[in-house]
Amino acid sequence: MVEPKLIAARLADVTNVIARSICNISGVAGMSVGVVHHGEVIYTDNLGTRHVNRDEPSWVPTSKTIYNIGSISKSFAAAAIGRLFHDSDHVDWYTPVEEILQDFQPADKRLRGLLATSDFMSHRSGLFGDLSLALQGDFEFLLPRQELVRTVGQLETIAPFRQSWHYNNWGYSVVGEIIEELSGRDFGDYLDETVIGPLNLSDTTSRPNFGDAHDFADAHFSLRDGTCYPAPRRYYFKDSLFEAAAGIYSNVDEMLQWGLAILRAESNPDTSPLRHMQISTLVSNQIPLDNPSHDFRFYGMGWIRTQLPGVVGLQGDNPELLELHELPVLGAGGPSMLTYYHQSSAPGYYSAIFLFPETESVVVVMTNSMPLNDAADWIIQAYISALFNFPTTADYVELAERSGKSKLQKSDEVLKRMREIRDNHPHDKPLPASTYVGTYVNSIKNFHIEILEGPTGPGHPQDTRHLEMRFQGRESQRYQLRHLYGQVYEWAVDFDEAAKRGRAVIWDPEYFLVHFTLGADGSRANALSWAAFTDVRPGGIIMHRDDDREGNGRVVEESSFSIGGMLRNVCCSLLGRFVGEL
Structure with missing residues (x-):
């Protein structure tokens, strides 16, 4: 068996060179890592800060620092x-x-x-x-x-x-x-x-x-x-x-304990505190991640089960940023190894955990940022490669650079598409704002969108009053609607605005189109559709005007329209994935 100190030295090299570079490239504020091997903790380390506005040594994270663990x-x-x-x-x-x-x-x-x-x-x-x-x-x-x-x-x-x-x-x-x-x-x-x-x-x-x-x-x-x-x-x-x-929060120390408890509950359930939790069922093959399945990639219940060498990280963002053939094969050239893993992406937190039953190993990476790519995925793969000293290791820093550029490009393509559509309809003018102003509700009437007439906003392409959309009628959930053509408006946000508002990036332009449907006399919209996905829900979510909830439809004019101002006025609880994408 390899001396734990030698393995720890390899892991430290990952922290000092690879993980640090990926954090800088990807926009990660702080990171904590922990490794268990043969049932013993052999390595923990930390980078960055718990809050970017605090640079005191006491704000460097530790293995006891609490992170949201998302999914x-x-x-x-x-x-x-x-x-x-x-x-x-x-x-x-x-x-x-x-x-x-x-x-x-x-x-x-x-x-x-x-x-x-x-x-x-x-x-x-x-x-x-x-x-x-x-x-x-x-x-x-x-x-x-x-x-x-x-x-x-x-x-x-x-x-x-x-x-x-x-x-x-x-x-x-x-x-x-x-x-x-x-x-x-x-x-x-x-x-x-x-x-x-x-x-x-x-x-x-x-x-x-x-x-x-x-x-x-x-x-x-x-x-x-x-x-x-x-x-x-x-x-x-x-x-x-x-x-x-x-919704659970934890730290590296306790996530290592959790991973080890899962492994021991599967291998020796009679003596485990989790003996009645049916852990073997949770880590069993329930559904292939791709269909038809040509490999060992399966989802269980709360865990992905796969075999190395193989492509991992399939639950996270990186497979959406790079083509499947561009993703690294973890463990390439090494022996076959069973692993259970899961990733998480919540607003402001990305993490990952991998378990290896044959060596009673657990690797955990936790970060406190929604980054330019799934940085926790690249980082944990680098640590796993070092832990097992795989003969072939991917260039995870280069992958972080490439996937980060891809995310920005995909986001920019949405705004580019809006400009193209608008340029194709140079003489198309909107109907009076009063045509659309009102409240629209979904089919079970637990969600509504208020459409209001507001003052001219920055970036509005025409010298007229723009529309404003408010989810559930909330001041904190307002977005500017800009006319595209006919009865179609758009509310696409740029990358930095999405980040500051805690939004997951969506790169299907159709999602940001609001299609209004006019009534028989053409003087007033009686329905709208929004949140379309080209390949899955091309018709979007259809919502109908609800005259019982009508207001006066006019936004009070403000001296500035700033995201920072909206964020300071937020007063309700939580999120934006997403999860997910949560």
Whole structure:
């Protein structure tokens, strides 16, 4: 067995050269890493800062610094519900969700009586995971938790049931509701009692302490020049739509303990505090990540299971930034190795965890930035390569540079497309703003958009009053609408504005088009559609005018229209992915 000190030296080289460079290139404020090998912690280290405006040594992160772990939270929720199903005589992984949550009914009648918890947990429901009605930036949830079950019931079917993998954060939100229904307990309380408490994970929680003296990594967002923009405030997920899906906070020390507990619960369940959590089921093959599957890439429940050598990081952003053939083969030239992993991308936090059963190894990377690429993915692959001393190692710094440029280019293409459309209609003038002003609601009337007439704003292409769109009517959720042609407006935002508002980058131009439909006499719009995705939902979300909710439709004119000003006025809780993309 290789001397742990030699391995630690290789890992330190990664920190000092590769990880540091990737953080600088990608706009990562702070990073923490930890490695367990043969069941023992052999390395931890940290880079950067917990907050870019604090450069004192005390603000350098440590292995005890608290980060949001985003979608890695799913592995905790999966263990918790595994315990409930183990203890139950009347429900299990395949019990239809309608039999547990009485208010749940899929709009797609073909799924009724079939859609089970395991389908949500393995992302094989075939339902669209778009979060447009829940998250639009500025660290706010747009729907109360009470609307979760109804909203999930209305999700569109985009793939055959149980035939393909489509990541869907909503499903794990449903898992949280099921946990509360079956246990009779609050999700956080049940998690503490059955999972976190028995492992003595004292800093792992969905209810973090945000006190100034606490060792906490603040969220940041990379601007296009790689500088880090700090979030205007701290946020958390307690009692929100996505507490179970992405709401847990932890640190490197305890995530290493968590990974090791998962490995030992699988290999020797009789002596594990997690022995009733059905860990072997959670890390088993439930659905291939690609269909038809030609390799060993599968999703379980809260974990991806794959074999090295192979391409990893498929749950994160980098496969969207580079072609599949451009992605590195982790472990190239080395022996076959089984690994379980998961990634996370939440507003201001990207992280990753890998487990290796054969060597009882765990690698964790946590960052406090939404970067120009999935930096945590590139960084953790570099550490894994050093840990096992793979004969062939990718140039992860170069991959970070290339993927970062790709993200900016994709974002810029959206604005370029808007200019092209507008240039193709040089003489097309909008109808009076009063034609469109009003309130529009979705089919189940839990989400509305206010269209208002506002003062001329920067960048508006015509000398007329522009329109303004407000999600759920909130001042903090306002976006300028600019006329394109006919009855079509657009609200595309540039990269830095999206970052400062905590938005995940969307690079389908169709998403940012608002199509108004005029009534029979042509004097007033009676519907609009928005949030289209070219390949998945080309018709967008259709919303109809609601005269019962009409206001006067006029925005109070302000002296400035600044993103910073809007951020300072934010007063509600959370997010923007995304998750995801959460």
